[in-house]
Amino acid sequence: MAEYGISTGQRVAVIWDRSSPVEALKGLVDKLQLLAGDESHVSVENINQLLQSAHKESSFDVVLSGLVPGSTTVHSTEILAEIARILRPGGQVLLKEPVETTSVHESRVKTAAKLCSALTLSGLVEVKELQKESLTPEEVQSVQEHLGYQSDSLVSVQVTGKKPNFEVGSSTQLKLSFPKKTAVSEKPVVDPTAAKLWTLSASDMNDDGMDLIDSDELLDPEDLKKPDPASLRAVSCGEGTRRKACKNCTCGLAEELEQEKAKEQKKSQPKSACGNCYLGDAFRCASCPYLGMPAFKPGEKILLSEKNLHDS
Secondary structure (H helix, E strand, O other): OHHHOOOOOOOEEEEEOOOOOHHHHHHHHHHHHHHHOOHHHEEEEEOOOHHHOOOOOOOEEEEEEOOOOOOOOOOOHHHHHHHHHHEEEEEEEEEEEEEEOOOOOOOOOOEHHHHHHHHHHOOOEEEEEEEEEEOOHHHHHHHHHHHOOOOOOEEEEEEEEEOOOOOOOOOOOOOOOOOOOOOOOOOOOOOHHHHHHOOOOHHHHOHHHOOOOOHHHHOOHHHHOOOOHHHHOOOOOOOOOOOOOOOOOOOOHHHHHHHHHHHHHHHHOOOOOOOOHHHOOOOOOOOOOOOOOOOOOOOOOOOOOHHHHHHO
């Protein structure tokens, strides 16, 4: 057992499962107690009860699992993470497990490479494979009975790993070295004349001492002339025998046509002799053809019947 690195005074955890023969387990524990120097330094845990155990983190220096002769223990991800938790920083784990020599899709039994990867993912370092050996007839039968698995390409592999020299969640102060700050060079001497050239003071903004340009002097007489509306019209605006403004007219032709239309409507309206026909009977003369009709708005077109026209 010296190859396991167990010395006097170390705390050792032995993990077993239902495939472990009772006599072989007892013999392994007796040898470990002799190496550790005290019976209290060796703890025995069933793999199915390990997650419910009351072990505090960093409780053991060495964890041995699946090393009972004749056992065929398979370690899940949760078990490997728990083993890493109860190990002390710098502690060592050694486990034995049947593995496949060929890659099998969705197999319950891992390959040696996947077993090493699982140990690394659980937080262990310096994970390495120690040895491989063929399964004994008893171990083959144990795999079939306890794992319900049968294959001709199974071997037994021993893998070891080490917990880092720190606990999960621990913190430490980092020593950072920064380059020394170089002395700031003195500001260069500025020529007074150059500084004055680029300096603007309140006295420079005095209106009395500044020559201002009159904005009216920037305009020529031609700029002050009102442009001819015809020159502002588009080429197609008002073309043809019938004058018509284009859509969204901006040259003034639309307004000009509206004014002409209003003048024509005003001329076409009948003129009243007294100018009070629209006010009502109280203001109309005796010969008004609108007698008896209600008042109407100026310019509103009123239709007279033939009787009213004949009477008038």
